[in-house]
Amino acid sequence: MSQDYIWPVTRYSLEDYYEEVWTHCVKCKYCQHVYLPDTVDHRFHYQCPSGEVFKFEAYYASGRNELIRALLEGEVKWSDRVRHIIYTCTICGACEAWCMFSGRGYPLKAIEKLREYAVEVGQGPLPAHKKFAESVQVNHNPYGEPHQNRFAWLPSGFAPRDVSLIESGVVYFVGCTTSYRRMEIAQATVKVLEHLEIPFTVMDGEEWCCGSPLFRTGQVKGGVETLAHNIEVLRKMKAKKLIVSCAGCYKTFREAPRYGLKLPLEVIHVTQLLAPLIKELAGKGKIKLKRPIEKSTYHDPCHLRLFRMFEPPREILRAIGIDLAEMPRNRLNSFCCGYGGGVRAEFKDYALQVASMRLEEAKSTGANVIASICPFCKHNFLETAGVLGLNMKTYDVMELLAKALGL
Amino acid sequence: MDDAIYNKLKKIVGPEWVSNDPAILVSYSRDVGTLSTLRRPRTPDYVVIPSSVAEVQETVILAREFKIPIYVATTGVNTRSWHIPRRGGILIDMSKRMKKIIEIDEENFRAVVEPGVTFAMLNSELQKRGLYVPVPGAPSTVSVVSNIICHGIDNRGDNKVGWNYRQILGYEIVMADGNIYRIGTWSNEFDTENSYWPHGPGPSAQYMSRPFGIMGVVTKGSVKCWPLGTEFRTVISYFNDIDNVCKALEEIAKREIGHGLLFYAGHKYSSYACDAGFSQYRVNRFSPEFMLAASTCGTKRRVEYEEKIMREIARRNGGRFISERFPPWRIFDDTQIASTANMCSWGAIKYWGWRKPAIGAHVMCTMETMPEVYKIFAKTILEDEWAGNPNNYPRAEFSLGAIAHPAEGAHICRLEITSEGHTQDPVILQNIARLDAKLKENLRAHGFYSSYQGAQPLTMNPSLVEVAFSFRKEVDPDDIFSPATLFPASLPNWGYATT
Numbered sequence A: 001m002s003q004d005y006i007w008p009v010t011r012y013s014l015e016d017y018y019e020e021v022w023t024h025c026v027k028c029k030y031c032q033h034v035y036l037p038d039t040v041d042h043r044f045h046y047q048c049p050s051g052e053v054f055k056f057e058a059y060y061a062s063g064r065n066e067l068i069r070a071l072l073e074g075e076v077k078w079s080d081r082v083r084h085i086i087y088t089c090t091i092c093g094a095c096e097a098w099c100m101f102s103g104r105g106y107p108l109k110a111i112e113k114l115r116e117y118a119v120e121v122g123q124g125p126l127p128a129h130k131k132f133a134e135s136v137q138v139n140h141n142p143y144g145e146p147h148q149n150r151f152a153w154l155p156s157g158f159a160p161r162d163v164s165l166i167e168s169g170v171v172y173f174v175g176c177t178t179s180y181r182r183m184e185i186a187q188a189t190v191k192v193l194e195h196l197e198i199p200f201t202v203m204d205g206e207e208w209c210c211g212s213p214l215f216r217t218g219q220v221k222g223g224v225e226t227l228a229h230n231i232e233v234l235r236k237m238k239a240k241k242l243i244v245s246c247a248g249c250y251k252t253f254r255e256a257p258r259y260g261l262k263l264p265l266e267v268i269h270v271t272q273l274l275a276p277l278i279k280e281l282a283g284k285g286k287i288k289l290k291r292p293i294e295k296s297t298y299h300d301p302c303h304l305r306l307f308r309m310f311e312p313p314r315e316i317l318r319a320i321g322i323d324l325a326e327m328p329r330n331r332l333n334s335f336c337c338g339y340g341g342g343v344r345a346e347f348k349d350y351a352l353q354v355a356s357m358r359l360e361e362a363k364s365t366g367a368n369v370i371a372s373i374c375p376f377c378k379h380n381f382l383e384t385a386g387v388l389g390l391n392m393k394t395y396d397v398m399e400l401l402a403k404a405l406g407l
Numbered sequence B: 001m002d003d004a005i006y007n008k009l010k011k012i013v014g015p016e017w018v019s020n021d022p023a024i025l026v027s028y029s030r031d032v033g034t035l036s037t038l039r040r041p042r043t044p045d046y047v048v049i050p051s052s053v054a055e056v057q058e059t060v061i062l063a064r065e066f067k068i069p070i071y072v073a074t075t076g077v078n079t080r081s082w083h084i085p086r087r088g089g090i091l092i093d094m095s096k097r098m099k100k101i102i103e104i105d106e107e108n109f110r111a112v113v114e115p116g117v118t119f120a121m122l123n124s125e126l127q128k129r130g131l132y133v134p135v136p137g138a139p140s141t142v143s144v145v146s147n148i149i150c151h152g153i154d155n156r157g158d159n160k161v162g163w164n165y166r167q168i169l170g171y172e173i174v175m176a177d178g179n180i181y182r183i184g185t186w187s188n189e190f191d192t193e194n195s196y197w198p199h200g201p202g203p204s205a206q207y208m209s210r211p212f213g214i215m216g217v218v219t220k221g222s223v224k225c226w227p228l229g230t231e232f233r234t235v236i237s238y239f240n241d242i243d244n245v246c247k248a249l250e251e252i253a254k255r256e257i258g259h260g261l262l263f264y265a266g267h268k269y270s271s272y273a274c275d276a277g278f279s280q281y282r283v284n285r286f287s288p289e290f291m292l293a294a295s296t297c298g299t300k301r302r303v304e305y306e307e308k309i310m311r312e313i314a315r316r317n318g319g320r321f322i323s324e325r326f327p328p329w330r331i332f333d334d335t336q337i338a339s340t341a342n343m344c345s346w347g348a349i350k351y352w353g354w355r356k357p358a359i360g361a362h363v364m365c366t367m368e369t370m371p372e373v374y375k376i377f378a379k380t381i382l383e384d385e386w387a388g389n390p391n392n393y394p395r396a397e398f399s400l401g402a403i404a405h406p407a408e409g410a411h412i413c414r415l416e417i418t419s420e421g422h423t424q425d426p427v428i429l430q431n432i433a434r435l436d437a438k439l440k441e442n443l444r445a446h447g448f449y450s451s452y453q454g455a456q457p458l459t460m461n462p463s464l465v466e467v468a469f470s471f472r473k474e475v476d477p478d479d480i481f482s483p484a485t486l487f488p489a490s491l492p493n494w495g496y497a498t499t
């Protein structure tokens, strides 16, 4: 009996979350704010992007929780508004970081489950999400780009190696957004790895979308299919370590066991691999680093925040001599870029609005560069800064590192 | 769905900021009060999010015109369901677009804020200026203005700054007749410098809220700020019996030291440490039953002195200091307990235990009679045929708990006793209701009374309540602000406080 009240993340049905809502969600609103003692600037105290933009309680985790109750009890019927509430969540997970301490609920997992339920009952996903699910089926990427162009960005002369010949067994999983939209990140990554003589390979034609856009929008079946393909290929390759450039890929691979998939290898972000190495090599004078810019702020991607992955990119920025100006909301308190959870595909204006809120905060640090380690964040910031005419440059940490190494 | 009221509201606040969509409305249907009492969620008919006093005024006038109820919500926890609609109506959400810190007047130790400003927001700015506002027993997510009006959870800023209602220097209120009423700081436009008395002119602001109804919507509040100490210290000691912990608490209180001072019993502290019933049960079984938390802040010299005295008193009364030797207990340094230092819950992260309140009472008693009250409580539970049998509550549904806060020069103490349990089991619920009534009866038999709201008997003068009532009748003849009794007689009075 007593086991009923342990709430491990593995319990995973909407009814479970329904019970959680009834008994745990005390409407304390911790889910709306940064960690309270970390409030350093009253302008940047909030953390839920959808709530801050749409303002009604329904758009915060506490409200979405209540929507689960009302939908299951039949108090609320499916409507455009319901779908809007469900799909404007960026799945940033800020709510869950604090709710775990307060009401002890899992609002992020609850909303993901609600999306899954919406798909099950034919009320989701939204048109743009369906489109990218179709594209993942056909092209193995959500952008409608031809699969054969996936590695078109590869610097000439680079040929994938046989991973079984590489002792460390490192495979670089590039990801769709890095491959088709922010190729400069992939190029910088490959150049740095080659320069530092780190043996690695890529999956070449066998790399498919990791499934993140599908999982995030409730299309779990399609997500599992494409993720399972990748894991199977990696298993056959006997890969030992997967390095990624993208926070979405990172979360998806790390969460594979939640969907019944066994992960046969370690998954890390490329900066986790490089941070200690760069420090060591620079300390021994084996590499020369030239500060590429003077000052930058750093944006923590939400999907990495979930795994408390904060320091390696900062260590790299510091190692290359950049003056790092932290934003009032950093690390666990970080604020979303606005891209995630299928938001940008369906609600572009809203995604840009969220990014502009973050850029305003970035500006408050006095830096005019915002660095990050996720192609989605970079893409959204770049476009928003362009639209608003802001003097705010956006780089991936790998690009700055490549520049620092003179590549 | 469009209707006359909806269309008018759209004109007042703009179409984006009004809704009558059920999907939006349900998010305003419950708070921790509905959760703990299992009342069915209830929704308003409309929600509006105003951005100015004028918009609030027009909304109130509209409600009056159509004679429909109006409810006000801000942010943070609402433990009493005051903003949960009794029968439809308009809910004004003041927390989203009226959240400006209007002024921080360092020279006069005051800040002027809109209702959406939380303690975390205000303290983040005040701290830069060496000031703070005490958070009265609530997480810092709560609205400064509404928390002070509603008297927080323990009704006091802290031991040294005194009662909550003393923290307000003035309100601006849109009354039910649509007029703006200004008290305290803003009461006399020719003498603003000197109008720091918050209770007039007219009926005192402290009678503006509570279960018997509200008078209007507060659109601005001026609050007292206090100088921030350079040092903070919390001394946590553990006791095995109620007499000793009470004696220690009394002695410290009567030495007039410490900003935050309380003892916790049973689940009141273990629930903060455990995620599940059975682990809480274990913690309860293997831990000392009472925890005394005394905290202070000030200059280094003063804090060192107070800490020394607190330790001496705790030790003399049999208290043990586990926390320094046993790191897991340090968890409490992050909770409400540590936050009893004057920064109060500013530093609190785990504010809520996993369980929800069940049987409980707030008793104002003298410091000496605290153990007696607690024993009546324990006896009520343990001697009961049903609750006294552990097999009936294998998940320790009825772990005993208490928080005591000394007040009024340590003459009296506010003792909150509660058990906690799972709120969805009908058998447990029935028994909770039965035991709740029995507890109150037993307390009465010994000359103690459970007040609905801790400090109410102390701070409420009956004749002033009368004045407030007649004033309210005058400005709100249709009762738009208080359309029905919130807690119908059929439901037990859970005796739980508000935030």
Ligand code: SF4
Pocket (backbone or CB within 6 Å): A024, A025, A026, A027, A028, A029, A030, A031, A032, A061, A062, A065, A095, A098, A099, A100, A102, A103, A104, A105, A107
């Ligand atoms: S933090 Fe959790 S318990 Fe508190 S209101 Fe948010 S979702 Fe509910």
Ligand code: SF4
Pocket (backbone or CB within 6 Å): A031, A047, A048, A049, A050, A051, A059, A060, A061, A064, A088, A089, A090, A091, A092, A093, A094, A095, A096, A107, A108, A111
């Ligand atoms: S995941 Fe992010 S956007 Fe969604 S409810 Fe939580 S904090 Fe808000």
